[in-house]
Amino acid sequence: MNLKRVVWATLLLGLVICGFFAYRIYSAIFSPNTKFVNEEAYVFVPTDSDINEVADVLEPLLNDVTTFMAVADxxxxxxxxxxxxxxIKRGMNNNEIVNSLRSQNIPVRVSFNNQETLADLAGRIAEQLEADSLSLLRAMNDSNFLVESQFTDETKLGLYIPNTYEFFWNTDAEGFRNRMLKEYRSYWNTEREKKAEEIGLTPSQAIALASIVQKETVKVDERPTVAGVYLNRLKRGMPLQADPTVIYAIKQKSQNFDTVIKRVLYRDLEIDSPYNTYKYAGLPPGPITMPDISSIEAVLNPQEHDYLYFVADVSNFGYHMFAETLVQHNRNKVQYIRWLNQQKINR
Known part of the structure; x- marks a missing residue:
């Protein structure tokens, strides 16, 4: 009788112990393990992380990191x-958390605007992707890549078309650069290449001109008109005489692209640079900024007119006054010079 009791007691104790461990295992796997109050939280797991580094990232969000690590293992x-x-959604258990981390990488939206240098672009992208600015800049400037993709040091800025794109956050520098080349080639389809050819430009030349248009006017609706002026000048063999190219030449010479120049002086027009379109005829060797799509489209779809000149309209800031003749232009120019002097803008 005593032996039976011992056996039953042992069996019962065994069942209790097994039940306890089963409960612990079930709880570790299937019980909610989040402690934040929002509906969901986002975590960024760096490339080549080990489980301890992942645990450090998750620690502020979880009730019990130890059980998470056990389930992950x-x-x-x-x-x-x-x-x-x-x-990581509120109320997730460890099993769900691991499944999310294992297979549900979420794309991020990456945006950039009209950067004047690749270094500026690299810095902007490094704020949004895992890749650091040095690796990005190195990839962008890679000589083999430039040769293979038919870009030069002068035209490489035009590869990057400002917009918003979706990337995985852990995209590396080469991955970002290669994706931008793919986007560039997708943009320059047969129809757009034909439009460029009809106005006597290659895609690289169209982007160079678009960069000038970009700098000349912030008004999107005015860009086709400005593009038409420069194309008229090119057709007539006139120098472009675009102030933004002179400003770019000054910045390039000093290697200080943070310089703010509000007024181009006569002495600036003498700077010896292929980007100085007062001194050198035709288009500059490359873009002076990254033109956005509206500026490129303005070049490919310019307004047809006979304007050859324009100057800022101080009665309608942001827009310009256009003229067909130099006499008319000089009359328009008087109001702008007077305004600059009144504002004491000397540089």
């Missing part, structure tokens, strides 16, 4: 960690 995630951006 049991599901094989600890040896197969992938960098990226991941969503």
């Amino acid at each position: 049991r599901k094989g995630y600890s040896t197969n960690i992938k960098g990226g951006k991941y969503a």
